[in-house]
Amino acid sequence: MALRMPWARDNIKRLRPYTPGEQPGDGAVIKLNTNENPYPPAAAVLEAIRAVTPDSLRRYPPPRADAFRQVAAKVHGVTAEQVIATNGGDELLRMAVTAFCDPAHGAANFAGGLGVAEPSYSLYDVLAAIHDTPVVRIALEADWSIPADFAARLNHAGCRLALLVNPHAPSGVATPVAHLERIAREFRGVLLIDEAYVDFADADVLPLLDPARKLTNVLLLRTLSKGYSLAGLRFGYGLGSAPLIATLHKVRDSYNTDIVAQTAAAAALRHRTEAQQTWHAVVAERARLAAELHQRGLATPPSQSNFLLATCPRGRPSAPMIYEALKARGILVRYFDQDRLRDKLRITVGSPPQNDALLAALDAVD
Amino acid sequence: MALRMPWARDNIKRLRPYTPGEQPGDGAVIKLNTNENPYPPAAAVLEAIRAVTPDSLRRYPPPRADAFRQVAAKVHGVTAEQVIATNGGDELLRMAVTAFCDPAHGAANFAGGLGVAEPSYSLYDVLAAIHDTPVVRIALEADWSIPADFAARLNHAGCRLALLVNPHAPSGVATPVAHLERIAREFRGVLLIDEAYVDFADADVLPLLDPARKLTNVLLLRTLSKGYSLAGLRFGYGLGSAPLIATLHKVRDSYNTDIVAQTAAAAALRHRTEAQQTWHAVVAERARLAAELHQRGLATPPSQSNFLLATCPRGRPSAPMIYEALKARGILVRYFDQDRLRDKLRITVGSPPQNDALLAALDAVD
Numbered sequence: 001m002a003l004r005m006p007w008a009r010d011n012i013k014r015l016r017p018y019t020p021g022e023q024p025g026d027g028a029v030i031k032l033n034t035n036e037n038p039y040p041p042a043a044a045v046l047e048a049i050r051a052v053t054p055d056s057l058r059r060y061p062p063p064r065a066d067a068f069r070q071v072a073a074k075v076h077g078v079t080a081e082q083v084i085a086t087n088g089g090d091e092l093l094r095m096a097v098t099a100f101c102d103p104a105h106g107a108a109n110f111a112g113g114l115g116v117a118e119p120s121y122s123l124y125d126v127l128a129a130i131h132d133t134p135v136v137r138i139a140l141e142a143d144w145s146i147p148a149d150f151a152a153r154l155n156h157a158g159c160r161l162a163l164l165v166n167p168h169a170p171s172g173v174a175t176p177v178a179h180l181e182r183i184a185r186e187f188r189g190v191l192l193i194d195e196a197y198v199d200f201a202d203a204d205v206l207p208l209l210d211p212a213r214k215l216t217n218v219l220l221l222r223t224l225s226k227g228y229s230l231a232g233l234r235f236g237y238g239l240g241s242a243p244l245i246a247t248l249h250k251v252r253d254s255y256n257t258d259i260v261a262q263t264a265a266a267a268a269l270r271h272r273t274e275a276q277q278t279w280h281a282v283v284a285e286r287a288r289l290a291a292e293l294h295q296r297g298l299a300t301p302p303s304q305s306n307f308l309l310a311t312c313p314r315g316r317p318s319a320p321m322i323y324e325a326l327k328a329r330g331i332l333v334r335y336f337d338q339d340r341l342r343d344k345l346r347i348t349v350g351s352p353p354q355n356d357a358l359l360a361a362l363d364a365v366d
Numbered sequence: 367m368a369l370r371m372p373w374a375r376d377n378i379k380r381l382r383p384y385t386p387g388e389q390p391g392d393g394a395v396i397k398l399n400t401n402e403n404p405y406p407p408a409a410a411v412l413e414a415i416r417a418v419t420p421d422s423l424r425r426y427p428p429p430r431a432d433a434f435r436q437v438a439a440k441v442h443g444v445t446a447e448q449v450i451a452t453n454g455g456d457e458l459l460r461m462a463v464t465a466f467c468d469p470a471h472g473a474a475n476f477a478g479g480l481g482v483a484e485p486s487y488s489l490y491d492v493l494a495a496i497h498d499t500p501v502v503r504i505a506l507e508a509d510w511s512i513p514a515d516f517a518a519r520l521n522h523a524g525c526r527l528a529l530l531v532n533p534h535a536p537s538g539v540a541t542p543v544a545h546l547e548r549i550a551r552e553f554r555g556v557l558l559i560d561e562a563y564v565d566f567a568d569a570d571v572l573p574l575l576d577p578a579r580k581l582t583n584v585l586l587l588r589t590l591s592k593g594y595s596l597a598g599l600r601f602g603y604g605l606g607s608a609p610l611i612a613t614l615h616k617v618r619d620s621y622n623t624d625i626v627a628q629t630a631a632a633a634a635l636r637h638r639t640e641a642q643q644t645w646h647a648v649v650a651e652r653a654r655l656a657a658e659l660h661q662r663g664l665a666t667p668p669s670q671s672n673f674l675l676a677t678c679p680r681g682r683p684s685a686p687m688i689y690e691a692l693k694a695r696g697i698l699v700r701y702f703d704q705d706r707l708r709d710k711l712r713i714t715v716g717s718p719p720q721n722d723a724l725l726a727a728l729d730a731v732d
Contacts, residue, residue, distance in 0.1 A: 005613045007526065007556045007583060009478075012465050017616045020429050031425070040420035049423075049626060050416045054406035057598040059397070060591070063386050087453050090619045098496060099378050103469040112375075123620060130464060130617050160373065190373045217373060225426070232423040232625035247371045250383045251496050253456045254489060259598035260415065260626050 011132040018126040022332055030354050033332040035169075035197070035307050037229040038351040039281065042274035045230065048267035052260050061259035064249065068257075068266045072222075072237055075269050076206060081242040084249060085257050085265070089196055089223035089236030093163065094127050096219060096238075098251045100161040100190050101133040110134055111158025115187075117146060119170065119340055121194065124163045144171040144301055146179065151186035162187055165194040167201050170336065170346040172303025177205050184208060184215045190244065192219045197305035199227025199279050200286070209239060216241035219248075226306055228268040228275045235265040282306050286349045292359050293347075307348045309341075317365060319343050325365040331358055377498040384492040388698055396720050399698040401535075401563070401673050403595040404717040405647065408640035411596065414633035418626050427625040430615065434623075434632045438588075438603055441635050444575060447608040450615060451623050451631070455562055455589035455602030459529065460493050462585060462604075464617045466527040466556050467499040476500055477524025483512060485536065485706055487560065490529045510537040510667055512545065517552035528553055531560040533567050536702065536712040538669025543571050550574060550581045556610065558585045563671035565593025565645050566652070575605060582607035585614075592672055594634040594641045601631040648672050652715045658725050659713075673714045675707075683731060685709050691731040697724055 005013055021034035065085035073080045086092040102112035113134035116124045128135045136157040138150050146164070147153075154162055164183075167174040184191045198204045208218045223236040235257065238248060257265075268275065290300050290308055298310040312319045323335040323345060334346040347358065371379055387400035431451035439446045452458040468478035479500035482490045494501045502523040504516050512530070513519075520528055530549075533540040550557045564570045574584045589602035601623065604614060623631075634641065656666050656674055664676040678685045689701040689711060700712040713724065 005609050007466050007610065008613045008616075009466065009468055009526075012613060012616055015616050018620050020426065020620050023426055023428060027421075034426055036425055039424075041423050045423070046418075046420060049418055052412075052415055054412060054595075055393075057407050057411070058405075058595045059402055060386065060389055060400055060597040061600070062389060087624075088619065088621055090621065094619060100373050100375065102375055103498070132469070160375075229420075229424040231426040231621075234427070234621055234624040243371050244373065247374045247378060250374075250378055250381050253454065253460060254384050254386050255454055255456065255597075255600055258453075258600040258624075258627060260630075261624060264626075 009132070011129060015126070015129050018123045021334055024332070028330060030331045030350065030357055032348040032350050032354065032358060033334045034231070035226055035305070035348045036231050037226055037278055037282065037306065038354060039229055039278040041229040042268060042271040044267045044271040044274070045228075045264050048263045049260055052263065056259045061255055061257065061262060063255050065257050065262045068262050071266045071269045075272065076239060078209060078239060079242070082209070082239055082245055084238045084245050084252070085262065086236045086238065087256050088225065088234040089194065089221050090123060091256065092221050092236055092238045092248070093123065093192070093194070095248050095251050096161055096190065096192050097127045097131050097133065099247050101128070101131055102160070103132040104134050112160050113157070115154035115157065115159035115162040115189070117150070117164055117168070119336070119338060120163070121165050121169050140168070144168055144173040146175055146183070151183045155186070155188050160189040161192060162189060163192050163194060165196065166205065167197045167304040169197065169305065170307070170334070170341065171301050171309045172197075172305040172307055173301050174201050174203075174304035177203065177207055180205055181208055181213070181215070184218050187217070190217050190219055192221060194221045196221065196223050197226060198222070199275070200282055200306045201304035206239075209241075216243060219244055224265055224268055227279060228272075229278065230264070230268060233261050233264055235261045282349050285352060285355055289347070289349055289355045296359075296362060307346050310345050310347055312343050312345065319345050322362070322365055326358070326361050329361045329364070331361050375498070377495060381492070381495050384489045387700055390698070394696060396697045396716065396723055398714040398716050398720065398724060399700045400597070401592055401671070401714045402597050403592055403644055403648065403672065404720060405595055405644040407595040408634060408637040410633045410637040410640070411594075411630050414629045415626055418629065422625045427621055427623065427628060429621050431623050431628045434628050437632045437635045441638065442572060442605060444605060445608070448575070448605055448611055450604045450611050450618070451628065452602045452604065453622050454591065454600040455560065455587050456489065457622065458587050458602055458604045458614070459489065459558070459560070461614050461617050462527055462556065462558050463493045463497045463499065465613050467494070467497055468526070469498040470500050478526050479523070481520035481523065481525035481528040481555070483516070483530055483534070485702070485704060486529070487531050487535050506534075510534055510539040512541055512549070517549045521552070521554050526555040527558060528555060529558050529560060531562065532571065533563045533670040535563065535671065536673070536700070536707065537667050537675045538563075538671040538673055539667050540567050540670035543569065543573055546571055547574055547579070547581070550584050553583070556583050556585055558587060560587045562587065562589050563592060564588070565641070566648055566672045567670035572605075575607075582609060585610055590631055590634055593645060594638075595644065596630070596634060599627050599630055601627050648715050651718060651721055655713070655715055655721045662725075662728060673712055676711050676713055678709050678711065685711050688728070688731055692724070692727050695727045695730070697727050
């Protein structure tokens with residue numbers, strides 16, 4: 001950023017903002033770079049949006065999205081007090097950092113920061129930097145599993161919040177719920193499990209919210225961006241114990257979700273059987289694409305998400321070269337210039353023709 | 367809040383959240399309590415919403431709302447780099463506090479907080495409390511004008527950001543642009559002028575952004591909630607110098623506005639002549655309502671907004687009693703239980719029949 005920013009806080013001046021995946025204006029590009037669902041949202045969602053009235057636009061919306069929360073509560077078998085609606089899942093992440101982490105303000109011997117697994121969704125670090133709270137990064141094992149001493153190390157560092165994306169991004173690997181439960185029991189802060197990709201997984205971690213388990217420090221993040229084909233709508237929600245959700249409401253912008261999105265999101269959850277069909281289609285294609293990539297020498301860990309992390313074989317064109325070659329052929333995938341990922345590409349599972357186009361392009365690159 | 371919140375930061379535990387005005391589910395209630403525009407949004411806005419495509423919902427939206435920013439830049443005679451789109455004006459306020467104010471973290475002799483005029487929009491204090499930054503409150507004069515030493519006192523306290531709503535809420539009084547320019551020149555931090563109600567005023571403060579003035583520390587807040595009858599849509603924007611706007615982009619949630627709202631907001635600005643007709647109607651009704659209130663002994667300062675701050679005469683039913691009596695008759699106005707406002711009611715200017723109903727109800731209370 002070449003511009004001088006005389007008024008910014010020092011941590012904001014230093015900040016390197018999050019870089020979203022490319023969003024080309026050209027509709028002909030095959031986008032396998034931002035984990036969008038290749039199938040359209042349910043027809044009922046469009047109908048809900050088109051049914052919006054001038055009067056509902058004119059008035060302030062229900063500040064807590066009560067109608068949506070009731071639908072979500074019913075779907076997940078919790079109470080509405082255990083649900084908070086947010087402007088995309090990203091907003092829930094920011095709110096959790098705001099509510100639970102202390103800014104360090106340059107203090108020595110600081111405790112009260114954020115714990116994350118490494119590598120992970122890079123936005124986590126950006127949110128911590130904006131809030132000026134230190135980040136404790138715990139490296140994942142070689143198979144992308146969470147180390148056994150994850151919670152112990154975060155406790156030692158005094159972390160107040162841990163962010164785990166499960167299934168993991170960018171590997172797609174899922175952690176068994178029993179392992180997450182052990183972490184939640186041992187960790188003395190809030191454990192936020194980012195379930196952005198849960199709709200493509202064999203199981204969710206909702207059992208952790210069972211009242212009998214008394215895990216009142218567990219917060220689940222859900223988003224309609226992937227599973228419900230609604231990345232453009234910006235709607236997510238949190239699920240957790242009532243005190244945890246009440247804490248988040250305190251730091252929520254007064255009217256953080258709009259009436260169009262509230263109505264559309266409620267319709268999406270009511271008609272989720274339609275979305276479920278897209279999940280089945282993506283999961284089937286994921287298996288086919290993984291097998292095809294494997295045949296071409298690109299290994300992928302077992303993914304429970306709507307993407308695959310493909311390792312490019314040594315001695316062939318490097319991952320960034322393949323990324324560029326695919327881009328030149330009108331196919332976008334994601335390359336991360338960071339440790340442990342420089343020989344890899346994250347590829348969103350597309351529709352069968354999109355995946356075929358990707359495979360054909362890879363063959364041409366080879 | 368009866369719930370224990372063991373994980374919350376101390377400042378969040380102590381926090382008293384912002385209380386939005388009542389939003390009754392009953393459509394028969396006459397709502398003169400949250401400054402909504404009584405007239406519907408432009409037809410083009412509804413058309414834009416209904417034209418949303420499944421594919422635009424499925425994909426992530428343009429992160430910076432580029433198409434909207436270009437429309438706004440054209441309308442206001444600035445460049446797109448001087449515009450930031452936000453999820454309601456409230457989000458711009460939060461982002462400014464985040465970007466410019468340091469958290470105090472209990473430090474003695476702290477400098478770097480927020481400056482506000484008192485009384486003002488109570489959300490300002492809530493945002494500061496969430497961010498844990500101290501607030502310097504400067505009392506307005508008896509006629510609601512800004513004291514001459516406003517900037518000097520904020521400089522003395524080391525404030526990094528000042529929030530001024532102009533026209534002022536809850537009085538409706540506007541400050542001359544020359545006075546605001548003096549404050550901006552003298553103040554050593556960022557001056558955010560919250561123009562939520564500017565569409566009902568005789569003049570705006572856009573001249574402050576004239577490059578020849580070199581007031582790179584001035585940030586204007588605009589919202590579509592009032593002037594464009596779109597409170598339900600949550601769309602606002604900031605206007606300022608390019609370095610100021612770039613700083614705010616750094617703390618913005620990655621995709622903070624959704625594609626439906628972006629499209630609808632751009633349509634609203636493109637078709638603003640339709641909104642302008644509602645502004646003229648509200649301004650005409652404001653004059654009539656003020657005269658009628660005056661006749662009934664309820665004085666109001668000269669308002670440049672879509673509301674009037676009415677002082678209830680001594681010796682009659684008190685302001686909270688009138689508030690309750692109106693509510694019992696199905697009319698909501700706003701009562702603020704705080705210094706200098708306990709004998710007053712803030713009344714949104716409604717449509718002619720709504721204002722007639724209010725006046726009839728007041729006569730019945732009397």
